[in-house]
Amino acid sequence: MSVTFLGMPAERPFPRNxxxxxxxxxxxxxxxxxxxxxxxxxxxxxxxxxxxAELREAGRAIKEHTLRNLDRxxxxxxxxxxxxxxxxxxxxxxxxxxxxxxxxxxxxxxxEVVKVKSMATxxxxxxxxxxxxxxxxxxxxxxxxxxxxxxxxxxxxLVPAIHRNRAEIREIFAEHMAGWGRPAPGxxxxxxxxxxxxxxxxxxxxxxxxxVAISGAxxxxxxxxxxxxxxxxxxxRMCLTLPRTLISVVGxxxxxxxxxxxxxxxxxxxxxxxxxxMNPYTSMWTGAAEGQEFHLVLLxxxxxxxLADEVGRQALRCIRCSAxxxxxxxYERTGGHAYGSVYPGPIGAILTPQLRGMGxxxxxxxxxxxxxxxxxxxxxxVAIDIPSxxxxxxxxxxHPWPERAGMAAAGWVFERSGRLARLQRAGGRLRRLMPRRxxxxxxxxxxxxxxxxxxxxxxxxxxxRTDGGxx
Amino acid sequence: xxxxxxxxxxxxxxxxxxxxxxITRAYRGPSxxxxxxxLFEERVRDYRAxxxxxxxPGVAERVARSLAERGARRVVVPAGFPAPWLxxxxxxxxxxxxxxxxxxxxxxxxxITTCxxxxxxxxxxxxxxxPGQGRRxxxxxxxxxxxxxxxxxxxxxxxxxxxxxxxxxPLTWISxxxxxxxxxxNRVEGVHGPRTLEVLIVT
Amino acid sequence: MxxxxxxTCVNDTLFPDTGRAVVRLLRRLGVEADFPRxxxxxxxxxxxxxxxxxxxxxxxxxxxxxxxxxxxxxxxxSCAAMIREQYPGLAGSSGPFADAVAQVVPKTYELTEFLVxxxxxxxxxxxxxxxxxxxxxxxxxxxxxxxxxxLTLLRQVKGLELVPLPGAEECCGFGGTxxxxxxxxxxxxxxxxxxxxxxxxxxxxxxxxxxCLMHIGGMLGRQRSGVRVTHLAEILCSTxxxxxx
Numbered sequence: 001m002s003v004t005f006l007g008m009p010a011e012r013p014f015p016r017n018x019x020x021x022x023x024x025x026x027x028x029x030x031x032x033x034x035x036x037x038x039x040x041x042x043x044x045x046x047x048x049x050x051x052x053a054e055l056r057e058a059g060r061a062i063k064e065h066t067l068r069n070l071d072r073x074x075x076x077x078x079x080x081x082x083x084x085x086x087x088x089x090x091x092x093x094x095x096x097x098x099x100x101x102x103x104x105x106x107x108x109x110x111x112e113v114v115k116v117k118s119m120a121t122x123x124x125x126x127x128x129x130x131x132x133x134x135x136x137x138x139x140x141x142x143x144x145x146x147x148x149x150x151x152x153x154x155x156x157x158l159v160p161a162i163h164r165n166r167a168e169i170r171e172i173f174a175e176h177m178a179g180w181g182r183p184a185p186g187x188x189x190x191x192x193x194x195x196x197x198x199x200x201x202x203x204x205x206x207x208x209x210x211x212v213a214i215s216g217a218x219x220x221x222x223x224x225x226x227x228x229x230x231x232x233x234x235x236x237r238m239c240l241t242l243p244r245t246l247i248s249v250v251g252x253x254x255x256x257x258x259x260x261x262x263x264x265x266x267x268x269x270x271x272x273x274x275x276x277x278m279n280p281y282t283s284m285w286t287g288a289a290e291g292q293e294f295h296l297v298l299l300x301x302x303x304x305x306x307l308a309d310e311v312g313r314q315a316l317r318c319i320r321c322s323a324x325x326x327x328x329x330x331y332e333r334t335g336g337h338a339y340g341s342v343y344p345g346p347i348g349a350i351l352t353p354q355l356r357g358m359g360x361x362x363x364x365x366x367x368x369x370x371x372x373x374x375x376x377x378x379x380x381x382v383a384i385d386i387p388s389x390x391x392x393x394x395x396x397x398x399h400p401w402p403e404r405a406g407m408a409a410a411g412w413v414f415e416r417s418g419r420l421a422r423l424q425r426a427g428g429r430l431r432r433l434m435p436r437r438x439x440x441x442x443x444x445x446x447x448x449x450x451x452x453x454x455x456x457x458x459x460x461x462x463x464x465r466t467d468g469g470x471x
Numbered sequence: 472x473x474x475x476x477x478x479x480x481x482x483x484x485x486x487x488x489x490x491x492x493x494i495t496r497a498y499r500g501p502s503x504x505x506x507x508x509x510l511f512e513e514r515v516r517d518y519r520a521x522x523x524x525x526x527x528p529g530v531a532e533r534v535a536r537s538l539a540e541r542g543a544r545r546v547v548v549p550a551g552f553p554a555p556w557l558x559x560x561x562x563x564x565x566x567x568x569x570x571x572x573x574x575x576x577x578x579x580x581x582x583i584t585t586c587x588x589x590x591x592x593x594x595x596x597x598x599x600x601x602p603g604q605g606r607r608x609x610x611x612x613x614x615x616x617x618x619x620x621x622x623x624x625x626x627x628x629x630x631x632x633x634x635x636x637x638x639x640x641p642l643t644w645i646s647x648x649x650x651x652x653x654x655x656x657n658r659v660e661g662v663h664g665p666r667t668l669e670v671l672i673v674t
Numbered sequence: 675m676x677x678x679x680x681x682t683c684v685n686d687t688l689f690p691d692t693g694r695a696v697v698r699l700l701r702r703l704g705v706e707a708d709f710p711r712x713x714x715x716x717x718x719x720x721x722x723x724x725x726x727x728x729x730x731x732x733x734x735x736x737x738x739x740x741x742x743x744x745x746x747x748x749x750x751x752s753c754a755a756m757i758r759e760q761y762p763g764l765a766g767s768s769g770p771f772a773d774a775v776a777q778v779v780p781k782t783y784e785l786t787e788f789l790v791x792x793x794x795x796x797x798x799x800x801x802x803x804x805x806x807x808x809x810x811x812x813x814x815x816x817x818x819x820x821x822x823x824x825l826t827l828l829r830q831v832k833g834l835e836l837v838p839l840p841g842a843e844e845c846c847g848f849g850g851t852x853x854x855x856x857x858x859x860x861x862x863x864x865x866x867x868x869x870x871x872x873x874x875x876x877x878x879x880x881x882x883x884x885x886c887l888m889h890i891g892g893m894l895g896r897q898r899s900g901v902r903v904t905h906l907a908e909i910l911c912s913t914x915x916x917x918x919x
Contacts, residue, residue: 019858028862034656054498061494068491071482084639090475142662143653159653166654192654196662203663208573208612224638234611234649234664241607242573252478259638263630264498266644274652277514278593281664282644283607289641290606300474304481310489329845333862369856371849371863372722374816388763394724407720411728414683414714415735424687444857448864449892452688459686459693463709469697 004093004302004355013365017338018330030165031335038326041275042379049271058264060383063317066257067307073222073255074298080225084287086294091249094124094301101126101214101247102133104295108245110135110212116229116239117141118216119157119320120249120299122342126214137214138180138206140235142199149176155336155344157322158273163335166190177202203235213239217250218319219265220296223258226286227296230269230279240283247295252303253316265319268381272321302355311392312354317382318347324376324386330369339366346376350389358397367393402441417460424458431456501634506591506625512672514594518647519660521669530619530673534583535559537617537669543580546617547571547609551602552585556619567605573612581615582665587642588632589625594647596620596670597632599640607641616665618645621673678743679707680736680782682753682884683715685905689884695911696749696785702911703793707747712739718756721764723851733757733764737774745792746782749907751814751882754784759817784814785907786823786882796826801914803833807876808906809867809890811883812845824882824906831909837874841866848889861893868893871901879903 021027046052066073078088091097105113113130115121115137127137127148139148146161147154150172154160161169170190177184182202188194215236219228227248229236240246256265270279288294307313325331325345336344340362341352349366358364367390370376376386399407413419431454437446445451457465465471472480508524515522525533538546538560548557548564557564565571565579585603586596596618598604610616626632636642649664660666677700681693700707717732736757740746748754758779765775789795808828814820828836847853847863867890871879879894881887884905891903 015856015858018856022858022862030655037656038652051498054496058494058496058498061492064492065494068486068489070486071479074479074482090473090478092474092477096474140663141653142651146653159656161653162656169654192657192659193661195654196651196659200662204577207663208577221638226638232649233651233653233662235662237607237611237643238663241611252482260633263500263633264496266633267498267629276646277517278590278595278644278646280518280646280648280650282642284638284642284644286639286641290600298478300478300481304478304485307482308485329847329863330856330859333859365855367724368852371812371845371847371852371860373812373845373849375812375843375845378816391722391724391760394722395726397724399724403723407723407725407728410715411720411725411731414717414732417712417714420683420686420714427687441854444854444860445892447857448861448896449889450895451892452888454688455690457690459681459690460709460711462690462694463697468707468709469694469701 004357011340011362013361014338014369015365017340018334018369021334021338026165027163027335028333030163031332034159034162035326035332038275042272042323042326045271045275045277049267055264055267056381056383059268059381060317062256062261062264063382064314066255067253067313067316070252070255070307073257074252076222077220077225077255080222081287081296084225086225086287086296089295089297091297091299091301097124097249097297097299097301098126098129100297101249102130102135104245104247105130105135105212106133108212112136112138112210113212113214114138114140114206114210114239114243116213116215116231116236117144118214118249119342120216120251121214122154124249124299124301126249140203140207140239142196142233145199145203146172149173149180153337154342156325157320157343157345163337166192166195169195173198181206207238207242211243212245212247213243215239215246215248217248217254218269219262220250220255221259221262222255224286226259226284228262228282228284230282232274232280234281237281237283240285245293247297249297249299251299269319269321272323272379272381306354309354312350312389314384315347315350315354315389317384318351319382321381323379323381327375327379329373329375330371339369346370346386347384350386350393353393364397367397421458421460424461427454428456428458499628499630501630502627503631504627505622506589506627506631508591508622508625508672508674511589511591511594511625514591515647515670518594520647521667522672524672524674526674530556530671531559533671534617534619535561537671538562538581541581541615541667543615545579547576547579547582547613549584549603549605549609552583553603557583567609573608576608576612579613581617582609582613583617583619584610585619585621586624588635589620590629590632591625592628595632596645597636598643598645599636601640607643610643611664614665615667615669617669617671619671619673675705675744677705677707678740678746679709680713680740680746680748680753681709682748682750684885685749688888689905692749692884692905692907695905695907696747699798699907699911700747703795703798705793708743710739716753716756718753719850721756721760726764730764733761734771737761737771737778740778741774744781745788746778747785747788748782749785749882749905750884751784751811751818751820752885754782755813755817757782784818784820784882786820786827789827790823797830798827798910800831800910800912801833802831802909802912804877805835805837805875806878806880806909807837807839807871807874808842809839809846809879809881809886810842811881811886814882815843820882827910828906834909837876839874840870846886846890848886853889864889864893868897868899872899877901880906880909882906
């Protein structure tokens with residue numbers, strides 16, 4: 001069976017990655033600061049929308065309805081884009097999408113492309129695939145640029161370089177910009193404004209001369225064939241507007257039925273992602289706009305498998321806002337790399353094992369990368385019940401035998417109240433013998449926490465002895 | 472089998488027997504009321520854009536002052552921009568005819584446009600390449616964008632704007648100057664798009 | 675009104691004082707709770723660790739023990755959430771198990787819900803002269819939406835000084851087997867919670883769930899912080915004349 005590739009190799013299991021991450025105090029500090037900033041911003045603009053609950057419910061329902069009629073809407077989208085002068089391609093997996101895109105770029109005779117930040121192209125490893133074909137892809141989103149220059153991996157859906165602070169970013173720019181184009185100014189400081197200015201200068205020339213751009217899309221409207229990209233910096237507009245050829249790689253779940261549906265999602269997405277009433281720039285184009293050559297590549301890459309799952313299907317409602325990452329206490333302490341996928345955080349923990357399967361130790365461990373605290377569900381603008389999907393995936397994950405044995409034993413004890421009572425009495429008698437440190441996998445608890453004292457008498461024995469305290 | 476048929480076949484198999492869901496739209500839809508100018512002004516300013524309120528007779532003078540204060544000498548003026556609004560300005564109006572190259576656009580001091588729709592609640596202006604707005608690159612490459620918004624173009628909320636816009640046109644929604652939150656999630660204005668956005672609201 | 679106490683396996687085995695406090699508190703308010711002896715565990719640990727079959731068996735046992743009562747009182751937000759949120763999914767749409775679940779679920783109340791919503795009491799006549807902070811716990815807060823019921827009850831306790839807990843809504847890192855499977859992340863979350871608790875200067879940390887308290891209290895104890903953890907029920911049961919023990 002082929003394994004769906006998600007932009008990163010699946011290596012060590014999550015707990016081991018996480019253990020290393022929580023010991024990295026710089027990373028902990030960067031993440032804590034960044035996630036808390038954005039959390040507060042999101043909370044304030046969401047509180048400002050008096051009909052947030054209703055928007056969220058409509059967002060959930062529109063997405064769910066679309067998924068349940070996906071074949072119809074995909075065909076409609078294809079018709080509308082084609083009618084507007086665009087070309088539509090279908091890619092069953094990442095390899096096919098990469099082949100299609102490389103072929104389209106080669107047909108233009110160009111060897112350089114500019115890219116707008118896109119999760120779909122990261123998921124399929126497009127940049128690497130293009131590189132093998134002699135095509136250089138330049139990332140233009142500031143955070144993507146930081147990741148590309150630093151030969152790093154993205155760790156967040158919206159802000160892939162969230163794990164880097166300003167001092168680290170300054171160092172990356174100073175050291176690596178020259179290798180990719182215009183060098184950083186010699187007197188570059190770590191002021192965010194100075195860093196943004198350095199990125200502007202570094203990319204300016206490239207925007208003005210590059211003939212081919214590659215993007216993803218936040219939404220694709222079936223009714224009209226319109227594609228929508230939300231962004232902040234203007235790099236998106238540069239890529240979508242200036243080059244002669246535009247290629248957009250879009251997951252099949254990004255389709256929305258009607259133009260009108262944007263009235264919901266253009267409220268839900270900016271407030272949930274960057275915590276703004278509206279993001280600085282949103283571009284919408286239909287087919288070949290202003291004489292451009294336009295190609296839409298519709299990507300499956302495991303999505304239809306997720307669609308077939310009754311519980312897990314809801315993960316395809318995701319609009320990649322990353323509110324769940326920003327609020328997740330686990331993500332805040334581990335960062336995104338621990339998840340071993342371009343989709344980190346709570347949504348990644350349910351999306352990655354569904355797209356990639358649970359063949360590797362890492363993918364089997366992802367559904368457990370959550371305390372099930374429910375904060376992700378609460379902030380999700382399309383009401384994906386992430387904790388429920390996690391629990392469902394846990395039920396399908398293969399379990400290690402010591403755990404199976406422990407759970408079977410506990411199940412056996414709880415099967416009869418008499419068994420529980422006898423165990424409680426034995427515990428009460430042996431309470432003084434309880435070790436301060438537990439052995440094996442249970443030791444994770446006692447490394448940092450005391451165990452509670454075992455009482456002499458259980459509640460049920462007290463109840464029997466005293467007739468519920470009446471004697 | 473083509474990948475198209477393969478994917479559509481997989482979708483249909485995945486959905487066999489899956490019931491549809493009802494969509495309820497209990498949120499605030501189009502208000503069909505004019506947008507609150509004061510709110511629009513406040514919300515645009517929140518993005519750290521420069522905002523002025525002027526009455527119709529004062530537009531030409533305000534445009535001239537804004538361009539002078541900016542020190543803009545050569546300004547792109549898209550076809551269909553109301554000529555009287557530029558009457559008092561001491562600038563060279565650069566036309567996009569024949570179409571300006573990206574390098575030429577990069578060399579001008581700014582661009583002045585109208586807009587198709589403006590949204591009070593979110594402080595957003597929307598350009599649809601109509602008269603006075605030009606193609607998308609005109610408001611992208613120059614570092615300074617002066618946008619004149621007529622009161623009649625201001626709608627109350629996002630659903631109002633979506634209802635008014637024509638999807639077949641290339642649309643650009645602009646909420647403040649170019650910005651990024653990629654460094655420690657702090658908002659910094661000024662990356663690749665115009666670093667200065669100035670909005671004149673004609674009351 | 676026939677009221678059943680679903681004491682939960684954790685309270686039954688490790689924290690009998692909490693169960694006793696609930697019984698005495700309800701008695702003081704004129705409610706004689708019954709303790710259905712067949713009850714053991716709600717099955718949450720099995721369900722949330724991925725052992726659905728075992729969870730279904732335990733859910734069946736629990737609803738069999740609890741059906742027929744007018745109300746089921748649970749001194750644990752987490753176990754109440756398990757019954758209310760997860761049992762319907764485990765039971766499916768029809769059959770005797772689904773019927774029993776449909777009977778029990780609407781009658782299942784976390785303790786503070788029972789006090790405030792069913793008995794209509796906010797002043798339970800308690801006395802507890804200490805500086806106290808309250809951790810809302812995830813399942814109480816986001817699972818069954820307890821809201822400010824616990825705080826409303828605590829504010830009426832004589833002598834009690836209630837201090838707000840910064841970042842109260844954040845998870846303490848317990849999460850059942852999460853604390854074992856992802857021990858390092860769990861401990862990091864707990865350390866932040868402990869710091870927040872210590873910053874309040876409270877003598878006592880209380881919650882509507884002993885499992886979270888066991889987790890936070892375990893670290894407070896290891897650090898010899900001097901801060902006690904106590905289930906909310908034990909505070910509400912305390913009077914000027916009698917403590918719990």
